[in-house]
């Protein structure tokens with residue numbers, strides 16, 4: 061359906077009424093923006109019982125062509141948020157990527173996005189971003205403490221010592237909302253950033269990519285296929301990937317000097333599709349667009365009582381699927397911390413660790429993404445010659461294959477975190493502090509499932525007395541793979557944060573060690 065403003069709409073909502081016309085209202089948390097990150101943030105905090113108001117400029121979920129690849133780490137986060145099974149049921153699982161060069165039918169490089177098997181979730185699932193938004197909206201409808209306001213736009217922001225004042229406009233009026241905490245998830249053109257006068261620095265890449273999302277019946281293994289310099293797009297790159305509902309994402313590199321408006325006209329797109337798939341291919345247009353990409357981010361994500369997440373905080377090229385996946389990682393990192401601060405379990409210093417960890421994650425995503433972009437679009441004749449030499453070598457030589465870079469797939473980031481207790485030297489294996497716990501079968505379920513939304517002590521025969529509020533999960537001797545992956549000897553224990561990251565671990569710990577590590581993990 062196309063709405064009155066010309067947008068392709070996946071789901072239309074009734075515009076929400078203004079609660080107190082020309083009045084003033086108070087809430088604990090306001091979330092600005094109902095894209096995937098704002099909605100996930102609302103679900104995380106809403107499930108923890110906090111009153112949340114979500115303000116969405118739009119009154120619909122757009123049927124646009126944005127994210128399709130969601131990583132294993134994101135799927136683990138979706139499980140924690142209670143929407144993992146719905147997304148798995150609709151999405152298409154894939155783990156293998158293949159990279160082709162020129163006209164060769166054999167790939168020069170093949171990679172596996174989840175080399176470590178026996179984990180609950182696969183390396184990736186492909187599903188249209190609007191389905192993710194839909195599942196999040198449905199889950200939020202179950203929470204009476206979360207209010208989604210469609211068609212409510214934040215126009216002005218006034219930071220206060222103990223909160224933030226938002227001036228909101230809607231079709232039926234205006235009002236002021238005082239929130240103790242505001243999470244700015246209002247996307248790359250963030251009003252919140254602009255109103256607070258904050259910078260968004262980085263690099264714009266001089267290239268254009270044509271997206272042709274088409275509907276067709278086509279058989280191909282469920283894999284990501286990427287071409288450098290294929291005969292159907294000489295001198296450029298291309299990508300092909302399947303989505304649910306027989307929709308396919310075709311992506312063609314166009315170069316810099318193109319007429320972007322003309323490039324998306326059907327008569328200009330369809331020759332690309334036919335060159336790739338054959339003259340007789342039958343397909344329908346789902347969405348055609350041209351995008352350029354940028355790597356930009358804010359210097360800090362925490363500004364008093366306003367905290368930035370998702371594209372509002374950091375923008376990254378789509379290669380490697382680090383945009384939305386990076387935004388969900390922000391949600392995962394911030395949710396439990398803000399929960400602890402609001403409940404008075406931790407002081408505001410804990411939020412500074414979100415700033416440290418989430419900016420480090422954004423920086424790492426930028427480094428990966430910039431490397432991929434430079435490999436994809438060499439800037440000089442010399443760098444193109446080097447790139448082609450790598451591809452040539454990769455065909456026959458194992459050592460060159462890891463240098464082929466069409467986007468390193470998003471994985472969980474490892475932090476050098478102020479919340480982590482440094483390891484004792486005796487640790488040589490397992491999962492080090494600052495890393496996310498690796499999954500493995502545990503009893504009838506999975507290791508990651510056993511970690512709730514609180515701090516957890518994963519123990520193998522630890523005999524101490526756990527501090528109040530700390531859950532203890534005993535790993536049984538029969539859980540061989542979990543024991544092996546954690547290096548969990550008899551008497552050892554891991555302290556795991558509510559976002560499934562390791563805070564500390566011991567071969568043998570006394571009660572005071574655990575207490576001190578828990579304090580440190582709460583920035584106390």
Ligand SMILES: Cc1cc2nc3c(=O)[nH]c(=O)nc-3n(C[C@H](O)[C@H](O)[C@H](O)COP(=O)(O)OP(=O)(O)OC[C@H]3O[C@@H](n4cnc5c(N)ncnc54)[C@H](O)[C@@H]3O)c2cc1C
Pocket residue numbers: 092093094095096097098115116117118125126127128129130189212213214215245246247248250251252271351369370371372378381382383384385386387
């Ligand atoms: C072609 C393409 C392919 C991509 N593929 C992938 C992929 O495969 N995997 C991946 O992880 N990422 C991918 N991404 C990136 C992903 O789409 C974004 O990272 C994601 O949309 C960010 O979500 P967000 O919620 O932070 O921001 P947005 O989705 O931009 O949502 C922001 C919301 O805030 C609202 N808003 C703005 N201003 C206001 C205001 N003043 N008041 C109230 N509301 C406001 C907007 O209307 C919008 O709904 C891709 C992007 C593109 C363009």
